[in-house]
Amino acid sequence: MDDPSQEQLLRSILEHKRRDSFESLVLRYQRPLLSLIRSRLGTNEQADIEDVTQDTLLQVWLSLTRSTPSNFQAWLYQLARNRCTDWLRSRAKTKNVRDALTVRQFVDRRGSKSVDMNERIDEIADVIENIPLQERSALTEFYFQGFSIAEIAARQKAPPGTIKRRLSYGRDMVRSELEVTKHTRIEVMNTRNKHSESISQVSPVISISKSKSEPFSIDLQEMSWWFVVPRVGDSACWATYAAIEEGKTFYLKSVHSLHAKCAAEIHGRECVEIEIDEKENSSNRSFVSFGEGDRSLRIWGDLTDTEVHWIAIESERSDGKRSLYTFLDEGWDLDFGVCDRVVPMRSLPDDKIGQTPSAHSKFPRLFCDEVYDLRIGNSKAIECMRVFDLESEPTDSDVMIDAYVNRAGRTVLARRYNGNQWAKAEGSKHFLGTKATWAEEFPHAYCQTISGVTFVHYEDFLRVEPESTS
Known part of the structure; x- marks a missing residue:
């Protein structure tokens, strides 16, 4: 399920006085609101901008708990202009000091600059x-x-x-x-991604609609759903948004920055070493996850003319001990293994993922169907092929990836869906969560049914590099 709509947030504030809904709503307008106030005041004085913004948000909150404007954006900006006018009339002095404020600092004082x-x-x-x-x-x-x-x-x-x-x-x-330049833009973005405050805490609005364009072939050189190509010099950054509040909202869980650093050799296999900078969100949001799990430090991969090979992964456990899992270890092919660069097409009539397949028409592990227009927030539409990654004969204990890959072969968005019984056990005690199924755990999340198996939207992996969303 995508982010709640503006109408849903406004209704939640009006009927239930939900502060988290108010925060989510204000975050969507943080940049233009601050820019408007700063421009109208004609000052960079932190205290003045803070005073006007706090007055504005206080009036917004008090007003929304009583009634809902017909055009929220226009109403919000007019209200801010009025507060600026009041300030200009009463000001006694001005200063010219650069401000370092974000709307989150007004709504949530735990924010940092x-x-x-x-x-x-x-x-x-x-x-x-x-x-x-x-x-x-x-x-x-x-x-x-x-x-x-x-x-x-x-x-x-x-x-x-x-x-x-x-x-x-x-x-x-x-x-x-x-x-x-393009190179310096990447460096600036990678620096920004080391600060979780530079990435939205709540998943941006994601719009997906079928495109009128013809399907195009995909050369998927990335290590599947890690957004990086095992080629020295390549880099990527992606944010994980996880379902909370029974699937109503997807909140920032972590940010991964990856850089293909150098050539390497693992067990005689030539490959590329990729460093991982993983930043967990420091908020106190409660995610349905395994909690203190392993943290990935480095991965190694190899790119051939036709395939992408996972070679090894280094992890750090919660007790500080590190382990290396490689292609020689038992079970490696089940978890990682090899992926074909060329993703096969499979026709899916009426945009539905088929009926139960016959024995001679099993699903490929990786396949794509049609072209979709993908919009992230206010960005322009990106034409992407929709790619599925699932077992050839899926069960309710499996995981499915529903991804969107652009014409350059770069993943823009990968959505994880849990089979309804994944990490669940019979009886009242479960490996993950408290409900018997994921549909019960996240009743508001979007579900897909494939071959009679229900998959429930669990996480989004969203690329945050500028050149991938332009």
């Missing part, structure tokens, strides 16, 4: 102020005030295509001024 990130944002803001007016207006309204291209076109009385060109030219001007 990142000086490097805010310095970078301020640097970009300074550059935008010095580019030509048309490009500056387009960038400001699109990125900082949250308007769509159509809305900007109407406001500026220009065709949407013109606005798109202004955005493109403006971005090029900013990158040129900052001397940002």
Whole structure:
């Protein structure tokens, strides 16, 4: 199941006064709200911006617990403008100090700030102020005030295509001024990903719809669902969002940054060593998981002309001891093994994953069906092939991956579904969770039925590198 809709969040606040719903709702507007307040006040003074933002959010909370506006975004921005006007009328002095605030710090005081990130944002803001007016207006309204291209076109009385060109030219001007190349953009993003506050705590809204484009072939060079290619120099970063609140919400659980560091050799097999920086979310959210499990430190893989080979994985147990699991160990092929780079097609009539297959038409372990348009938050649609990874004859004790891979062969989103009985045991005591089935554990999560087996949405693995979502 995707994130709750804005209407669901508003209803939860109005009817149940749910503070977590309020937090989730405000987080969706954090960047444009702060930018609007900062711009209207004409100051970078932290205390002033904090005061106005707190007043705004307090009024938002008090108002939403009594009634729901018909257009929340417009209402929120107007309310913030009113609070800014009140402040401007009553201010006695102003200062010019760079702020390091996020909306989360107002809603949840456990939030922490990142000086490097805010310095970078301020640097970009300074550059935008010095580019030509048309490009500056387009960038400001699109990125900082949250308007769509159509809305900007109407406001500026220009065709949407013109606005798109202004955005493109403006971005090029900013990158040129900052001397940002593709390589440095990756380095900056990798640095950002070391700070969990730079990645949304609640999963962004994910929209998936069938595309009109023809299916395309996939050369999947990545180590399956770890987002990285075993080629020296490749890198990837992905965030894990896990189901909470009976599957109503998917909350940030961890962030993995991977870098293919160097050539290596394991048991005589030439391969590539990949370092893993795994950051667990420090929040006190309660996830249905095994808890203190192994932490992956390094993996090794090999890329041939036709296959991707898993060679080894190094893990650290909760007691600090490290272990190495390799392709020579018993059971390796069941857990990792080899994947074909070319993913076969399998027709799935009416977008349903088939009836119970006959003996001569078992599912391939990895197969794709059709093209889908994938949108993450406010980003533009990405054309992806939908790829399934499941047992050839699935049972309710298996796990399924439902992934979306772009034309470059890079995974943008991989969704994990648990078979209804995975990690469950007969009787009242279970390996994971408290309910007898995952459908009962997460009654609000989305389910898929394949060959009569129910699979329940459990986690999302979302790539967070900019070049993978542009």
